[in-house]
Amino acid sequence: MLKYIVKRILFMVPLLLGITIICFFVMHLAPGSPTDLQTQMNPKASAQMKERLQALYELDKPIHIQYWSWLKKISRGDLGVSFSSDHRPVADKIMERFPITILINFLSLLIIIAVAIPIGVLSAVHQDSLFDKIAGVFVFIGFAIPTFWLALLLMIFFGINLGWLPISGLRSLNYEYLAPWAQIVDLAKHLILPLFISSFGGLAGLSRYMRANMLEVIRQDYIMTARAKGLSERNVIYKHALRNALLPAITILGLSIPGLIGGSVIFETIFAIPGMGQLFYMAVMARDYPTVMGILLIGAILTLIGNLIADVSYAIADPRIRVS
């Protein structure tokens, strides 16, 4: 097992290098140099400041040297200093917003698992039933609906027409004066719509996948064997079939991580949640390049870690993987 994990981690190294190369390439897409754009927006920027910036980013050196020194910097956790007026280190700005994004993505993942797996399994077990058909329509719409639009509709309905749920931020204005339990209720109320929106897309994907998987497993010989030896249908489905159908779902969950993280830009912006996605959006709008690059890099690394966790969990759950 340990050998497998080490192998997986070693496999990540070239990917990680590739990620940094693409990030570096994106950084050099800007017409002119990054410093041009930084100084253009600031009429007070002098030629001297421009030179200083040039030296800071080592733009006067050949490109492979630039890459190497950038790589050395990021490997120390130094993502540079934000272009925005606060001039804070990008790493700090990301770290303070990181927990909320991870919390929402983690909760979404739990919701996706808790809702999509039962839907998929029930659809497969009762194939072509009314439930299966309704679930099918739900899945189809889930794939096609723009989540930001769904968010707007829910905000109009629950936030404005009914007035049940807050539509922006994570806390009410009077949050600090609330009793501890009321604070939790307040936070939960603020999280309901964002969590619903961020898990919605993933729900459709996983439930469809679970259904297909379950249908395939049910047709296997060992299921017939289980039935033949007289096990109850309940036992056959939930002990023998479900376990085998669940395994590949781990991979699908791993694959859904980049989508979830990418989606955080949309729902954090709509619901004004102070997370990494919102920071990314603001940085893009303000052309705060160091912050944009920092979050792009972290987003890719998070995906890599998510995939590693998925692979390792799969290996733990399925002995066939770690042996081969």
Next chain:
Amino acid sequence: MNLWETLYRNKLMLAGSGLVLLLLFVSLLAPWLAPYDSGQIDLTNVLASPSMKHLFGTDQLGRDVLSRMIWGARISLKVGFVATGVAIIIGTILGAVAGYYGGWVDSVIMRFVDIMLCFPTFFLILAVIAFLEPSIWNIMIIIGLTGWMGVTRLVRADFISLRERDFVKAAKAIGAGDLRIIFLHILPNAMASILVAATLGVAGAILTESALSFLGIGVQPPTPSWGNILTAGKDNIDIAWWLSLYPGLAILITVVGYNLLGEGIRDLLDPRLKK
């Protein structure tokens, strides 16, 4: 079995092709279908709710929402087709080369795919836009440049299974060059899955464009797009529901149309996937 019979048998696909055709007509006939000039500002009639005069109401500048949505259909389809075209061309070439040659060429291309897949697509698109200007051409190309990986995997898989077939050996035996074999002999056999990927890709590209425009980094006003009408919807969320409802519905219907068509084609061409 002729085409009409096939279409009739697959009613969902029929519905999908109907929607796709309808949209094509709307966007081609936009200048004649739109009841008003989509850029006509009327500050005396701002945020008017839907009425007989303005079926879908007016926006924050008094422009007719229906007219803007009709022109928006054109933008959506343009983005959908061009972005998908870019993705399909890159994906097909890389997938064909990887699958046909195998070996280290295949390894290099597929590792590149793995790396690209590590990036949350939306992050990558936004980052590139931050460095370039958010114009409609840039948007189309960026969506295409970040969406070819699935096509590459698909085409590669097809090529790996096709390259050992007898007709390929025969072509080699009569001295056909690699390019000729790849594009004239194998590729036509892989067109089915490419067509399906393209149809579903249009839907995905339209969704991405609308999200970008909604965030204000896609199609820029005053050019109307379904996404940027929704931005106005969000800004006026408590007073003008029609700005939020109708453009989103248009996106949903379009995406449903392309998805139905794409899955219909897949069922048709690949009988194994049929239940």
